[in-house]
Amino acid sequence: xxxxxxxxxxxxxxxxxxxxxxxxxxxxxxxxxxxxxxxxxxxxxxxxxxxxxxxxxxxxxxxxxxxxxxxxxxxxxxxxxxxxxxxxxxxxxxxxxxxxxxxxxxxxxxxxxxxxxxxxxxxxxxxxxxxxxxxxxxxxxxxxxxxxxxxxxxxxxxxxxxxxxxxxxxxxxxxxxxxxxxxxxxxxxxxxxxxxxxxxxxxxxxxxxxxxxxxxxxxxxxxxxxxxxxxxxxxxxxxxxxxxxxxxxxxxxxxxxxxxxxxxxxxxxxxxxxxxxxxxxxxxxxxxxxxxxxxxxxxxxxxxxxxxxxxxxxxxxxxxxxxxxxxxxxxxxxxxxxxxxxxxxxxxxxxxxxxxxxxxxxxxxxxxxxxxxxxxxxxxxxxxxxxxx
Numbered sequence: 513x514x515x516x517x518x519x520x521x522x523x524x525x526x527x528x529x530x531x532x533x534x535x536x537x538x539x540x541x542x543x544x545x546x547x548x549x550x551x552x553x554x555x556x557x558x559x560x561x562x563x564x565x566x567x568x569x570x571x572x573x574x575x576x577x578x579x580x581x582x583x584x585x586x587x588x589x590x591x592x593x594x595x596x597x598x599x600x601x602x603x604x605x606x607x608x609x610x611x612x613x614x615x616x617x618x619x620x621x622x623x624x625x626x627x628x629x630x631x632x633x634x635x636x637x638x639x640x641x642x643x644x645x646x647x648x649x650x651x652x653x654x655x656x657x658x659x660x661x662x663x664x665x666x667x668x669x670x671x672x673x674x675x676x677x678x679x680x681x682x683x684x685x686x687x688x689x690x691x692x693x694x695x696x697x698x699x700x701x702x703x704x705x706x707x708x709x710x711x712x713x714x715x716x717x718x719x720x721x722x723x724x725x726x727x728x729x730x731x732x733x734x735x736x737x738x739x740x741x742x743x744x745x746x747x748x749x750x751x752x753x754x755x756x757x758x759x760x761x762x763x764x765x766x767x768x769x770x771x772x773x774x775x776x777x778x779x780x781x782x783x784x785x786x787x788x789x790x791x792x793x794x795x796x797x798x799x800x801x802x803x804x805x806x807x808x809x810x811x812x813x814x815x816x817x818x819x820x821x822x823x824x825x826x827x828x829x830x831x832x833x834x835x836x837x838x839x840x841x842x843x844x845x846x847x848x849x850x851x852x853x854x855x856x857x858x859x860x861x862x863x864x865x866x867x868x869x870x871x872x873x874x875x876x877x878x879x880x881x882x883x884x885x886x887x888x889x890x891x892x893x894x895x896x897x898x899x900x901x
Contacts, residue, residue, distance in 0.1 A: 513533070513534045513535075513551065513553045513554070513555060514531055514532070514534075514551050514553070514554045514555070515532050515534070515554075515555045515562060515882075516530070516531035516546060516554060516556060516557065516600050516770075517556050517558060517559055518530055518531065518557035518559070518560060518561070518562035518600070518814070518882070519528065519559065519560065519561045519562065519648035520532065520542070520562050520872060521561055521562065521563040521564065521647075521849050521852050521872070522573070522709075522849065522871065523849065523853050523857050524555075525616060525847065525849055526561075526831070526848065526849050527544055529544060529821040529828060530543060530544050530545070530562070531543055531546065532562065532872060532880075533551070533622070533722040533850040535896075536559075536873060536896070537627075537822070537872060537877060537895035537896040537897070538876060538878055538895075539875065539877075539878050539898070540874060540875075541874060542872065542874060544733060547574070548701070549793075549821055556884050557758075558637065559646065559675050560592060560690065560792075560882045560883060560884055561848075561881075561882065561883050561884070561885075562854065562870050562872070562880060562881070562882055563572040563597075563598075563786040563852050563872075563878035563880060563881045563883060564600045564856040564857070564869075564870060564872050564879065564880055564881075565567065565631075565856065565880055566597075566598045566600060566601075566834075566837075566855045566856060566881070567599070567600070567604070567665055567695045567855065567856055567859040567865075567869065567870060567894075568599045568601070568723065568787050568833055568854075568855075568859070569603045569637060569677065569758065569784060569786060569862060569863055570603065570605050570621060570637055570639075570758060570786035570787070570788050571590075571594060571599075571603070571604065571605055571787045571788065571789045572604075572605050572606075572607065572639075572725065572787055572788070572789060572790050572791075572803075572828070573586070573789065573790055573791040573793065574589075574590045574593035574594050574787075574791065574792075574793035574832065575589045575593030575793070575795065575798075576589070576791050576792075576795045577589045577593075577791050578790060578791045578801070578804055578805070578808070579604040579605065579606065579621075580606060580607050580609060580617055580803055580808075581688050581804055581805055582613060582616035582617045582619075583620055584624050586620070586622045587604060587620055587633075588624055588630070588732040590604070590612075590667070590686050590791070591624075591630055591631055591633065591717040592629070592630065592631075592755070592834070593793065593794040594624060594631065594787075594789075594794075594832060594833065595631045595892055595899055596794070596889065596892070596896075597633055597794065597832035597833050597834045597835075598832075598833045598834050598881050598883065598887075598889045598892065599832070599833045600632060600633065600780075600880075600881070600892060600893075600894050601627055601631055601632040601860075601869060601879065602631055602633065603633075603634070603635060603636060603676060603677060604617075604621060604633065604636055604637070604863070605636070605637040605638075605639050606636065606637070606638050606639055606640070606674050606786075607640060607650075607651060607803050607804075608639070608640030608641040608643065608648075608651040608655045608656055609641070609652065609655050609804070609807075609819055610655055611663075611667070612658075613804060613806065613807075615647075615666065615670050616769035617636075617798075618636065618670060618671050618672075618674055620683045621674055622672065623748060623773060625674070625762070625789075629695065629900050630867070631893075631894060631899075633678070633865065634676055634865060635674055635675060635676025636671070636674050636676060636677075637676065637677040637678070638675055638678045638679065638727065638854075639651075639679045639704060639705075640655070640656065640683060641655050642656075642657065642658060642659040642664075642680045642690070642699070642707070642710075643680070643684075643704070643705035644681040644683065644684065644705060644886055645708045647681070647706055647730045647732065648704045648705060648730070649705060649729065650803075650827060650828065651705060651730075651804060652807070655673060655708060655769060655792065655849065657688075658684050658685055658686055659680060659684055659686040659690045660686050660726075661664055661686065661690070661693075664690055664694070667870070667899065668694075668697070670843060675699055676699065676700060676863055677699065677700040677701075677702060677723075678694060678699055678700070678701060678702065679702045679703070679704030679705070679800060680701065680702070680703070680704065680721075680727040681703070681704065681705055681706035681708065681710040682706065682712055682713070682715070682719070683706060683709075683712040687716075687718075688715055688716065688719040690715060691719040691720035691721050692719040692720050695719075695720025695721075695722075696720070698864070699723065701721045701723070702717060702721065702722075702723040702724065702725045703724050703725065703726070703730075703731075703745060704722050704726070704730060705725070705730040706730070706731055706732065706743075706745055706747055707731075707744075708732060708744070708747040708748075709732065709734045709735065709737075709743060710743040710747070710748055713741075713743075713748040713752065713755075714746060717752065717754050717755065721755075722754060722756065722876075723755065723756045723758070724745065724749045724755055724756070724757045724758070725758065726758060726759070726765075726786065726788050727746070727757040727758060727766075727768070727774065728746060728748055728759075728762050728765075728766060729765060731744065731746055731760025732744030732745050733745075733746045734746075734747060743887075750777050750778055753782070753813070755782070756776060756781070756782045756783070756833070756858075756861075756862055757774075757782060757784070758786045758833070758862075759774060759783060759784075759785060759786070759787070760786060760787070760788045760829050761769065761785045761786075761831075761836040761838065761839050761840055761854075762787070762816065762817065762829050762830075762835060763816070763839040763843055764816060764817040764826065764829070765788075765817070766828050767842050768839070771839075771840070771843075771844045772844055772845075774843070775846065780853075780854070781853075781858060783854050783858060784855070784858045784859040784862055785833075785836045785837075785851070785854045785855045786830070786836075787829055787833060788829045788831075789829045789830055789831055789832065790802050790811075790818055790827075790828035790829065790830065791811055792802035792811075792813040792828070792833055793811070793830045793832055794830075795830070795864060796813075797813050797814045798814055799811070799813075799821075800812075800813055800818065802818065802827050802828050803868060809826040809827075811822070811828065812840070813830050816830065816831075817829065817830060818830055833855055833892060834887045834888070834889055836851075836855060837851045837852060838854060838887050839886050840854070841887075853871075856869075856870045856871060857871045858870075877895050878893060878895060879894050880893050881891065881893070
């Protein structure tokens with residue numbers, strides 16, 4: 513197939529009139545103006561944007577479903593909701609929970625990860641249970657624990673290879689050993705819900721941690737210890753080039769001016785956009801359960817974000833990937849190709865898939881989108897196959 517009359521979004525620019533050839537599920541050729549090759553199937557993109565598919569490496573659910581519901585239906589419905597908004601690859605993300613609920617979730621994931629009409633599901637992101645209670649956020653304190661080797665190795669055994677990323681507070685006893693051991697297994701170790709200081713982060717990086725979970729949320733800032741100021745995780749995220757970060761770019765968790773500050777201070781190639789969405793993503797305003805239906809808490813979705821019922825604090829994102837791009841371009845003023853890169857190539861690098869995914873390049877998987885000037889998704893392709901929206 514050849515897709516022509518498209519504005520091609522590349523990592524560092526936009527080709528105003530271009531075309532791509534797709535064969536066997538990969539990009540096999542591309543160019544400017546009109547294609548010269550004669551093929552049976554030529555698709556006119558009618559001047560729309562042809563973009564790499566979005567990659568969301570942190571999402572808890574959508575469409576009225578949470579992955580922690582632990583059912584095949586929840587995985588299918590939540591994943592397809594995100595796919596309709598342009599996500600072609602995602603990491604279903606867990607919450608701190610009992611081992612039983614976690615194992616049910618992993619079992620459901622293994623059953624559906626290769627199902628038809630779905631986005632790519634390369635693995636799970638485990639968020640917890642090894643967190644610092646002082647920065648627990650919406651994580652259930654009842655299930656927070658310290659990383660004992662026998663426990664996390666049991667989880668890995670039960671996972672049967674489906675864990676791709678794990679968020680942990682590295683200052684906890686045993687967390688450095690965990691980072692060193694799991695990073696050698698190919699699991700992306702991320703710092704999250706942590707009250708660590710600069711010395712802790714230096715040790716974490718030395719022991720396999722290389723990413724920071726939802727920058728500014730659930731983490732320490734500068735603090736004084738006996739009069740001496742110590743950098744917190746926020747400042748380490750800015751300072752340390754070895755650490756990549758992710759931001760919830762819904763325009764609510766981080767206001768546009770703070771997003772602008774992050775872009776000014778951090779290498780933009782080290783920043784990924786994530787939804788960190790709960791089940792209310794892609795749904796109308798109203799009351800929803802944050803977390804699993806078994807032991808989650810009721811929240812209210814209004815004004816484009818989930819809030820506690822008393823409206824005293826936010827209780828989760830309801831963003832989809834297309835919204836993240838709109839926020840970064842319309843409210844922050846980032847060029848479209850840069851916003852797309854933060855939701856495609858950058859997260860692909862974080863999870864080690866950038867040789868196959870994340871950009872429109874010859875030889876890469878043909879995961880791509882066609883959308884209009886308002887980032888309204890018109891068509892979604894995963895490995896060259898059109899998905900039903």
